[in-house]
Amino acid sequence: MDQIKIKDKDLESKVESIMDIEKTLYDDKTVIVKVFLKVSEKAQKENIKSLQESNLKSFYVDNHDLDQNKNYDKYTDHINKVLEATNFEFTPWNVVNSDKVKNASKEVLGICIETLEKGIERVAVSREDGIINSRTYKAVNKPLETLDLTKTLSDHEYDELLKDLQNEVSDMVYRYYNEEIPTILVFEGVDAAGKDGAIERLIRYVDTRLKKIHDISAPNEGELARNYLWRFYKKLPEDGKLGIFSRSWYGRVMVERVEGFATENKWERAYDEILRMEKQIYDHGALILKLFIVIDKDT
Secondary structure: OHHHOOOHHHHHHHHHHHHHHHHHHHHOOOOOOEEEEEOOHHHHHHHHHHHHOOOOOHHHOOHHHHHHHHOHHHHHHHHHHHHHHOOOOOOOEEEEEOOOHHHHHHHHHHHHHHHHHHHHHHHHHOOOOOOOOOOOOOOOOOHHHHOOOOOOOOHHHHHHHHHHHHHHHHHHHHHHHHOOOOEEEEEEEOOOOOHHHHHHHHOOOOOHHHEEEEEOOOOOHHHHOOOOOHHHHOOOOOOOOEEEEEOOHHHHOOHHHHOOOOOHHHHHHHHHHHHHHHHHHHHOOOEEEEEEEOOOOOO
């Protein structure tokens, strides 16, 4: 029964994360079909018995399957709770009785065809380019306008501080590794501001096995065929590791916006999508540090 012991607060957080992902995909004109195959306690027991008696399929059955059938009602209550919580208006669940496989297969096929047809129609009639979505964000402060670019540091002061700080960073990365805390460093900035140099100096003494630098350039053909956040999700570090992004998902609202690679609706929508993505990473227990490197025009 340990599999279904989850606190309401944790469940709420996981549901919110799932909703964020599905909403991002839905808004990006992805058609999502969600089907839950419901089986009765009797049919489940018979299916498990049939698998156990098969020389070729007995390995399909594990203790988790047996526990589900033994505690059928409690698992069903939890499943119903999850289905209700994740039955979003834009991606609803389709619950299918799977006691009879042929009937279930026919029903699922019909659901898929119907949902795909509706999805294609939705995408075809909702060409949003040029339509401005209502903004849910508002700039409270403008840090670039108050940034002091006159500060200086002598070479001697710089050399005195640098090595101690580099060792401190190295020690910190080891500590986070031992505590299995993933760390994400995001570097953005104007061209020729020195992002790569700053990264190089920052992690000079960090164990190579614990860090990975992602130098983000224009998306390739495979990445363009997917949601723009996909290529960043797959680069997130393992627990305890350090992932460094030289340019990041903020390209959608910076470079892609300014140079016209993203339509107005896409970059408008991206503000909320980026915040939801970072919230998911934060809720996982990761540390995210975002640094924007600035220099004046003459420098």
